[in-house]
Amino acid sequence: MVASKRARRSNAKRITIxxxxxxxxxxxxxxxxxxxxxxTVDPVLAERVRLAIGDLGYRPSAAAQGLARGxxxxxxxxxxxxxxxxxxxxxxxxxxxxxxxxSRVLVMDSDEDPEIERELTEDxxxxxxxLLLCSPRMPRAHLAALAGRGTPMLVTNRQVTGLALxxxxxxxxxxxMAVCGHLARLGHRRVVYLAGPEHAWANAERLRxxxxxxxxxxxxxxxxxxxTADDGYAAASAALxxxxxxxxxxxxxxxxxxxxxxxxxxxxxxGDISLTGFxxxxxxxxxxxxxxxxxxxxDRLGRAAGEALARIMSGDEEGEPGAIPVELHVRAxxxxxxxxxxxxx
Amino acid sequence: MVASKRARRSNAKRITIxxxxxxxxxxxxxxxxxxxxxxTVDPVLAERVRLAIGDLGYRPSAAAQGLARGxxxxxxxxxxxxxxxxxxxxxxxxxxxxxxxxSRVLVMDSDEDPEIERELTEDxxxxxxxLLLCSPRMPRAHLAALAGRGTPMLVTNRQVTGLALxxxxxxxxxxxMAVCGHLARLGHRRVVYLAGPEHAWANAERLRxxxxxxxxxxxxxxxxxxxTADDGYAAASAALxxxxxxxxxxxxxxxxxxxxxxxxxxxxxxGDISLTGFxxxxxxxxxxxxxxxxxxxxDRLGRAAGEALARIMSGDEEGEPGAIPVELHVRAxxxxxxxxxxxxx
DNA sequence: TTGAAAGCGCTAACAA
DNA sequence: TTGTTAGCGCTTTCAA
Numbered sequence: 001m002v003a004s005k006r007a008r009r010s011n012a013k014r015i016t017i018x019x020x021x022x023x024x025x026x027x028x029x030x031x032x033x034x035x036x037x038x039x040t041v042d043p044v045l046a047e048r049v050r051l052a053i054g055d056l057g058y059r060p061s062a063a064a065q066g067l068a069r070g071x072x073x074x075x076x077x078x079x080x081x082x083x084x085x086x087x088x089x090x091x092x093x094x095x096x097x098x099x100x101x102x103s104r105v106l107v108m109d110s111d112e113d114p115e116i117e118r119e120l121t122e123d124x125x126x127x128x129x130x131l132l133l134c135s136p137r138m139p140r141a142h143l144a145a146l147a148g149r150g151t152p153m154l155v156t157n158r159q160v161t162g163l164a165l166x167x168x169x170x171x172x173x174x175x176x177m178a179v180c181g182h183l184a185r186l187g188h189r190r191v192v193y194l195a196g197p198e199h200a201w202a203n204a205e206r207l208r209x210x211x212x213x214x215x216x217x218x219x220x221x222x223x224x225x226x227x228t229a230d231d232g233y234a235a236a237s238a239a240l241x242x243x244x245x246x247x248x249x250x251x252x253x254x255x256x257x258x259x260x261x262x263x264x265x266x267x268x269x270x271g272d273i274s275l276t277g278f279x280x281x282x283x284x285x286x287x288x289x290x291x292x293x294x295x296x297x298x299d300r301l302g303r304a305a306g307e308a309l310a311r312i313m314s315g316d317e318e319g320e321p322g323a324i325p326v327e328l329h330v331r332a333x334x335x336x337x338x339x340x341x342x343x344x345x
Numbered sequence: 346m347v348a349s350k351r352a353r354r355s356n357a358k359r360i361t362i363x364x365x366x367x368x369x370x371x372x373x374x375x376x377x378x379x380x381x382x383x384x385t386v387d388p389v390l391a392e393r394v395r396l397a398i399g400d401l402g403y404r405p406s407a408a409a410q411g412l413a414r415g416x417x418x419x420x421x422x423x424x425x426x427x428x429x430x431x432x433x434x435x436x437x438x439x440x441x442x443x444x445x446x447x448s449r450v451l452v453m454d455s456d457e458d459p460e461i462e463r464e465l466t467e468d469x470x471x472x473x474x475x476l477l478l479c480s481p482r483m484p485r486a487h488l489a490a491l492a493g494r495g496t497p498m499l500v501t502n503r504q505v506t507g508l509a510l511x512x513x514x515x516x517x518x519x520x521x522m523a524v525c526g527h528l529a530r531l532g533h534r535r536v537v538y539l540a541g542p543e544h545a546w547a548n549a550e551r552l553r554x555x556x557x558x559x560x561x562x563x564x565x566x567x568x569x570x571x572x573t574a575d576d577g578y579a580a581a582s583a584a585l586x587x588x589x590x591x592x593x594x595x596x597x598x599x600x601x602x603x604x605x606x607x608x609x610x611x612x613x614x615x616g617d618i619s620l621t622g623f624x625x626x627x628x629x630x631x632x633x634x635x636x637x638x639x640x641x642x643x644d645r646l647g648r649a650a651g652e653a654l655a656r657i658m659s660g661d662e663e664g665e666p667g668a669i670p671v672e673l674h675v676r677a678x679x680x681x682x683x684x685x686x687x688x689x690x
Numbered sequence: 691t692t693g694a695a696a697g698c699g700c701t702a703a704c705a706a
Numbered sequence: 707t708t709g710t711t712a713g714c715g716c717t718t719t720c721a722a
Contacts, residue, residue: 288633
């Protein structure tokens with residue numbers, strides 16, 4: 001029962017390109033050519049090689065290929081929370097783009113922790129040809145250090161200025177502006193914002209837009225909240241107490257949490273108070289009432305990110321990726337405020 | 346402006362272990378030892394090496410390490426849909442386990458397509474030391490072929506018998522039994538099941554349980570549906586027409602879709618009809634009414650999967666992983682049927 | 691405790 | 707069109 005040194009894991013030692021070459025009666029170079037679609041191979045020989053590959057069930061080792069080629073064919077993606085559909089949607093879409101380009105995606109989840117984020121990024125660098133950092137929470141200094149490493153890199157959902165770092169953003173500003181405009185048109189004068197993570201660029205942009213809205217006469221109160229349904233649930237009564245006639249939630253989860261609490265409290269939406277979400281997750285359509293929200297085209301964001309990163313990796317430095325536009329979806333959770341004469345436009 | 350052959354990507358050529366050795370005045374073997382925590386290195390030398398590593402910002406190439414060691418330190422995970430929180434939760438948890446074991450997770454998403462699933466699995470084999478197939482939809486023959494490849498492998502959410510394939514399942518059977526028992530106790534005699542993907546083991550198990558419940562006098566109608574909220578929304582009126590007093594949805598998404606449609610139709614839940622979900626996603630708590638559902642401990646599933654796979658990879662073949670238990674969460678979406686005398690137990 | 695050197699499986703010159 | 711062979715960056719004997 002003593003396994004030989006190299007048969008520890010399974011009794012069949014790994015099938016290599018040499019095995020294929022031997023059984024096909026060709027050289028490893030030829031096998032490699034066939035593998036890589038180089039067309040200077042005699043069709044007959046090529047067919048023999050392909051047959052051998054099939055018979056032996058040979059698959060090239062990714063490690064060996066990566067070492068020899070100098071690139072791994074992998075792009076690393078870092079997200080703060082994989083369980084958030086916002087990010088999983090983006091990843092799906094990035095993966096799809098990567099796949100058509102012949103590469104794979106290595107995903108890591110930082111659990112919203114800036115320190116873990118740094119570690120994971122270091123690790124990703126060892127594996128990947130390029131990095132996609134989604135909504136990175138890490139301090140600017142770390143980002144700067146990474147930027148100096150020479151690895152092609154793209155940051156999304158965060159604007160980083162003054163660093164040699166490409167970034168692809170979402171136009172949160174316009175999104176919140178659209179929400180505010182919509183509410184103002186309905187007759188609202190006082191709204192309360194349930195704020196998201198303090199250090200998130202996404203939150204900062206929303207706040208910036210709310211300030212802008214104040215210039216147009218909208219009064220905005222802010223209540224610290226968070227980004228989960230639980231956070232929204234917990235902040236609901238505080239939002240109500242603010243005296244505002246509309247709640248602008250950081251995202252759809254928060255809004256759904258608020259809605260659940262309002263139901264419990266017997267607060268009618270939008271009769272007693274209006275409510276808006278952000279992101280446009282699927283569930284926002286299925287709540288009662290359906291949520292007015294700002295749809296972020298996550299598939300488009302993912303695709304754009306994948307393509308931009310590919311461009312960066314290929315050394316094409318022209319043009320910043322830019323910002324992804326968003327779209328207001330008006331649904332039944334917003335209406336005219338009480339006593340406004342009730343003339344929704 | 347003509348870049349030299351090896352400086353195409355960035356002007357700094359990759360820092361290798363040789364660079365570290367040189368600047369530390371040691372051999373590559375010694376650097377490797379320090380890197381791998383081999384303690385037969387003189388502390389002073391080791392420190393010098395560590396310094397050099399820090400100064401140079403050296404990170405070992407994953408490809409080279411993988412090639413030399415014969416393993417990549419990566420485990421491949423295949424899921425049918427990354428956007429489904431069920432799977433993203435599992436992945437989060439698997440990743441966490443993998444991380445403590447010093448490995449990373451390569452995730453691929455098959456988009457519920459058995460053919461893509463096969464391709465991706467082939468590809469994962471080239472990268473990973475072990476494979477985790479979540480709810481694979483691929484035909485048994487493919488699974489059998491994979492099982493013969495010698496790569497350590499674990500299948501979750503699908504029972505595969507007669508093959509040298511370990512599987513870790515969730516006790517869907519007991520879950521649905523618990524739901525049926527709960528409904529029966531409330532006085533329901535006729536329920537309608539909104540079925541999930543036809544070829545999914547998860548669906549088959551639910552059907553098996555429903556048959557079991559029929560033996561106890563519950564009448565069960567089945568309506569083909571799907572696994573998304575949209576599917577549920579579309580199937581809602583058919584469910585209503587079945588004449589059942591309770592709807593057993595394939596999962597929470599379907600249930601939430603049904604709920605939304607019922608709201609629109611003015612059907613009261615649970616007054617007019619009861620409704621249950623499955624999986625216990627977060628949102629199930631925040632609907633109106635909150636959903637009675639079966640909570641599947643996805644973190645536990647992920648952890649168990651990660652650990653079981655680790656065991657399999659280390660050659661420890663003892664014991665099948667087994668089945669993860671589930672838990673019925675009774676909430677407000679279920680009640681006594683109309684005219685039953687109204688005595689909820 | 692250290693270092694030299696032989697691989698690991700593949701790619702890509704370079705020769706033939 | 708084909709084959710030989712020198713790397714790719716690291717680990718790991720084996721000697722010293």
